Amino acid sequence: MTPKLVLFDCDGTLVDSQQMIVATMTEAFTKLGHAPPDRAGVLSIIGLSLPEAVGRLDPSLDVARVALVAEAYRDTYQAMQFRLAETAPLYPGALDALRTLSGREDVLLGIVTGKSRRGLDAILETHGLTNLFSVLRTADDGPSKPHPFMVVDAMSALGGDASQTVVVGDTGYDMLMARAAGAFALGVTWGYNIRDELSQAGAQELADDFAEVPSLAMGLLGAKE
Numbered sequence: 001m002t003p004k005l006v007l008f009d010c011d012g013t014l015v016d017s018q019q020m021i022v023a024t025m026t027e028a029f030t031k032l033g034h035a036p037p038d039r040a041g042v043l044s045i046i047g048l049s050l051p052e053a054v055g056r057l058d059p060s061l062d063v064a065r066v067a068l069v070a071e072a073y074r075d076t077y078q079a080m081q082f083r084l085a086e087t088a089p090l091y092p093g094a095l096d097a098l099r100t101l102s103g104r105e106d107v108l109l110g111i112v113t114g115k116s117r118r119g120l121d122a123i124l125e126t127h128g129l130t131n132l133f134s135v136l137r138t139a140d141d142g143p144s145k146p147h148p149f150m151v152v153d154a155m156s157a158l159g160g161d162a163s164q165t166v167v168v169g170d171t172g173y174d175m176l177m178a179r180a181a182g183a184f185a186l187g188v189t190w191g192y193n194i195r196d197e198l199s200q201a202g203a204q205e206l207a208d209d210f211a212e213v214p215s216l217a218m219g220l221l222g223a224k225e
């Protein structure tokens with residue numbers, strides 16, 4: 001039987017990593033003598049892969065400078081890892097919802113994120129989530145959101161099908177990626193984009209509370225909770 005796949009974004013969906021991302025990006029730009037981007041700018045690029053994000057934050061940087069800033073970001077982020085539990089906490093209700101979904105025999109969980117694999121592993125280990133997910137796709141694996149690659153590749157790894165797959169995310173990039181892959185798109189409103197942005201990008205349902213995620217996801221996939 002085709003498994004039902006629920007693929008989660010990480011930053012802004014599972015974990016509230018806003019503070020840490022803004023602080024890390026500010027330090028990366030400053031370290032290399034560039035003016036740091038403003039907070040709103042940084043929040044708008046969360047979800048993209050790192051080089052793409054840096055390039056958008058300062059379009060005047062050439063490819064080599066973008067690579068240096070991205071490297072400085074990774075170094076700084078690495079140095080902050082020992083504080084992840086406090087700087088990137090899980091959103092309220094996340095653990096219960098993940099356990100509800102992973103407890104179903106017909107469901108497999110995955111993560112599709114613009115983070116690096118190293119960054120994602122650290123988050124999952126910090127919060128004890130590693131064993132809940134059957135597939136992880138990161139910026140290390142292929143093209144950045146909103147390209148459908150991560151979703152398509154996760155489906156193919158687990159024998160899934162777009163008609164039985166839903167992406168749960170907090171940004172328009174997640175919704176665009178889901179729809180481009182032919183999967184369902186479930187937007188969450190506690191992250192970095194507002195309701196209108198999610199709807200315009202193709203969200204078919206919106207959750208305002210993590211407790212709603214299991215039933216909304218199963219509803220989209222045509223299954224009872």
Ligand SMILES: [Mg+2]
Nearest residue numbers: 009011012170
């Ligand atoms: Mg996100």
